Amino acid sequence: MKHIGYSILILIGCLSTSASNAYDPAAVAVHPTLLNKYEQFFPAEVLRVTDGVYVARGFNRDNPTLIIGPSGLIVVDPGESIDGAQQAKDAFNAHLDNIFDKRPVKAIIYTHHHDCHINGASVFADERTEIIAHENLMRSLFSEWYGQVFPSRVEGGLKMSGILFQDAPVEQGEGWYAGYVLAGKNFIGPSGFLPPTIRVKDRLDTMIAGVRLTLISAPGETDDVILVWLPQKQVLIQIGILYEAFPALTTMRGSRQRDPLDYVESLKICRSLEPEYLVALHGPNPITSGKENVRQYLTNFSDAIQFMHDQTIQYLNQGFTPGEIKDLLELPPHLAQSPYLQETYGRKDWNIYHIFRFYRGYYTGAVRDLFPQSPLSEARLSAELAGGVDALAGKAQSALAAGELEWALRLADDVLLLDEWNDAAFETKKAAMLALAADDMNAQARNMLLSDYLLMTQPDSIIAPFPFGDPKAIFARINDQAMRLMPMETLNRIMAVNLNAAKSIDEDRVMGLRLTDRFKHQSMSREPNQYRFQVRHGILEVDPPSDGVGQLLVTTDSLTWKALVLGKLAADIAVADHLVSISGGSAEDFYAFMDLFESS
Ligand SMILES: [Zn+2]
Numbered sequence: 001m002k003h004i005g006y007s008i009l010i011l012i013g014c015l016s017t018s019a020s021n022a023y024d025p026a027a028v029a030v031h032p033t034l035l036n037k038y039e040q041f042f043p044a045e046v047l048r049v050t051d052g053v054y055v056a057r058g059f060n061r062d063n064p065t066l067i068i069g070p071s072g073l074i075v076v077d078p079g080e081s082i083d084g085a086q087q088a089k090d091a092f093n094a095h096l097d098n099i100f101d102k103r104p105v106k107a108i109i110y111t112h113h114h115d116c117h118i119n120g121a122s123v124f125a126d127e128r129t130e131i132i133a134h135e136n137l138m139r140s141l142f143s144e145w146y147g148q149v150f151p152s153r154v155e156g157g158l159k160m161s162g163i164l165f166q167d168a169p170v171e172q173g174e175g176w177y178a179g180y181v182l183a184g185k186n187f188i189g190p191s192g193f194l195p196p197t198i199r200v201k202d203r204l205d206t207m208i209a210g211v212r213l214t215l216i217s218a219p220g221e222t223d224d225v226i227l228v229w230l231p232q233k234q235v236l237i238q239i240g241i242l243y244e245a246f247p248a249l250t251t252m253r254g255s256r257q258r259d260p261l262d263y264v265e266s267l268k269i270c271r272s273l274e275p276e277y278l279v280a281l282h283g284p285n286p287i288t289s290g291k292e293n294v295r296q297y298l299t300n301f302s303d304a305i306q307f308m309h310d311q312t313i314q315y316l317n318q319g320f321t322p323g324e325i326k327d328l329l330e331l332p333p334h335l336a337q338s339p340y341l342q343e344t345y346g347r348k349d350w351n352i353y354h355i356f357r358f359y360r361g362y363y364t365g366a367v368r369d370l371f372p373q374s375p376l377s378e379a380r381l382s383a384e385l386a387g388g389v390d391a392l393a394g395k396a397q398s399a400l401a402a403g404e405l406e407w408a409l410r411l412a413d414d415v416l417l418l419d420e421w422n423d424a425a426f427e428t429k430k431a432a433m434l435a436l437a438a439d440d441m442n443a444q445a446r447n448m449l450l451s452d453y454l455l456m457t458q459p460d461s462i463i464a465p466f467p468f469g470d471p472k473a474i475f476a477r478i479n480d481q482a483m484r485l486m487p488m489e490t491l492n493r494i495m496a497v498n499l500n501a502a503k504s505i506d507e508d509r510v511m512g513l514r515l516t517d518r519f520k521h522q523s524m525s526r527e528p529n530q531y532r533f534q535v536r537h538g539i540l541e542v543d544p545p546s547d548g549v550g551q552l553l554v555t556t557d558s559l560t561w562k563a564l565v566l567g568k569l570a571a572d573i574a575v576a577d578h579l580v581s582i583s584g585g586s587a588e589d590f591y592a593f594m595d596l597f598e599s600s
């Protein structure tokens with residue numbers, strides 16, 4: 001098929017070679033706590049947990065874990081890309097006398113659907129390898145990642161992880177990139193994801209390669225997390241509910257609301273197993289040994305979440321708003337001081353807002369919040385209070401000089417909303433962002449600030465692998481395998497959110513679709529092969545309950561249809577190449593319908 005876009009990961013791959021230029025300034029200081037975390041990722045190495053269990057730390061954003069059984073191997077979370085997984089495999093081979101030449105890989109287990117855990121599978125698998133995951137994994141993957149919010153997730157993920165400036169790592173205090181606490185480096189490359197062959201619902205007790213395994217559903221970061229428990233070895237392998245930093249109930253990348261109590265419940269399951277060894281699939285120190293140490297680690301992490309949760313709700317019930325709770329809520333000293341609970345990844349204040357919104361939504365209960373203001377309206381008020389736009393720029397400078405960096409950023413930003421060419425405010429905003437990034441131990445905050453700094457000041461020096469702000473172009477870069485596996489339900493949502501409301505506001509038209517290959521693709525086995533799309537004054541409804549008017553019917557195979565919707569294939573090319581056939585109307589009717597989903 002023609003006009004298929006590049007794989008996402010290949011495009012990210014291009015980035016790291018094309019962006020190796022000098023940034024201005026050449027280095028941004030790193031908070032010592034964050035720097036210390038980052039340096040612990042090096043050198044990459046294979047670590048022994050106990051007999052027959054090994055972790056490859058520093059070769060991927062996750063820590064692929066190898067279980068060696070009498071009759072074969074099991075790999076947990078095979079890595080973030082084909083390249084990353086190959087590095088981990090080579091390291092295991094070097095450390096373990098070419099183990100992959102001697103024993104077959106019987107199973108690969110995904111602990112959840114996040115990209116750093118699933119994209120290395122093909123490097124380890126042969127045709128008989130079972131791929132095991134939670135039964136929700138595919139649904140999560142095609143709603144949380146390759147779904148209607150893909151463009152936003154991609155932008156958030158790239159900024160949060162610092163990929164845009166990864167070619168300038170901090171070495172001896174010089175540079176920009178200092179990891180993101182869960183990982184030291186990103187090892188980008190094409191995806192080797194393989195879909196699951198065995199799905200776990202609540203619990204699966206099984207024997208693979210002569211090793212007894214218990215897989216337990218344990219929702220937390222996502223609702224498709226499974227714990228891997230090796231009862232004979234007393235090893236618990238997990239991620240998605242615990243890591244070596246203050247918990248992030250929500251990430252800056254963006255995610256659906258996570259129920260904080262899910263984490264607490266899942267951590268309770270972990271504790272009930274009384275593991276001797278705990279393997280974390282992220283972070284520089286993946287192995288915790290000793291029942292008491294493990295118990296303490298799990299308990300502290302759980303208590304930090306529960307304390308924040310319960311106390312936030314206690315204040316909420318007393319009528320406090322999240323901003324007020326932020327000033328009131330203090331962690332107990334033993335948690336606040338724990339080296340494993342520093343705010344290098346999650347943050348207390350972000351979690352308060354998350355918990356608050358999880359339970360009561362947008363409205364805080366304070367009448368001043370009944371009337372949401374746009375940033376522009378707030379900026380106008382700021383300028384008026386300051387005595388004009390230039391006076392406001394002066395206030396921003398004073399705040400910067402006084403070290404009130406957050407206010408300097410906010411006020412300078414207000415000025416730029418009113419006068420985008422205001423040099424004083426532009427310089428103040430730049431300086432505030434750099435200083436905030438240098439001061440903050442939180443890796444997500446640092447990476448977000450520095451990514452936006454680069455996009456704002458040196459857009460030509462970084463080639464973003466995705467055209468931020470152009471969702472249609474980003475959807476078009478969903479890789480081909482993900483496109484093949486994508487459920488029609490996901491595709492229909494992507495279509496709906498791409499509808500141009502202005503263009504379709506006076507429209508009411510229906511188009512039928514017949515797919516010719518219903519049973520050929522795994523994702524489609526239980527899906528209908530006929531759809532009706534009604535565009536009705538600004539919305540798209542798929543299969544409306546009543547018959548729409550119109551006879552236009554498009555017949556094609558599912559891959560062609562997916563490529564059309566994702567913008568990988570133009571409608572006129574599809575017609576010219578006889579990839580679609582049209583009845584009940586003309587090719588022009590088909591183009592006109594598809595054009596309703598174009599932004600211009
Ligand atoms: Zn992860």
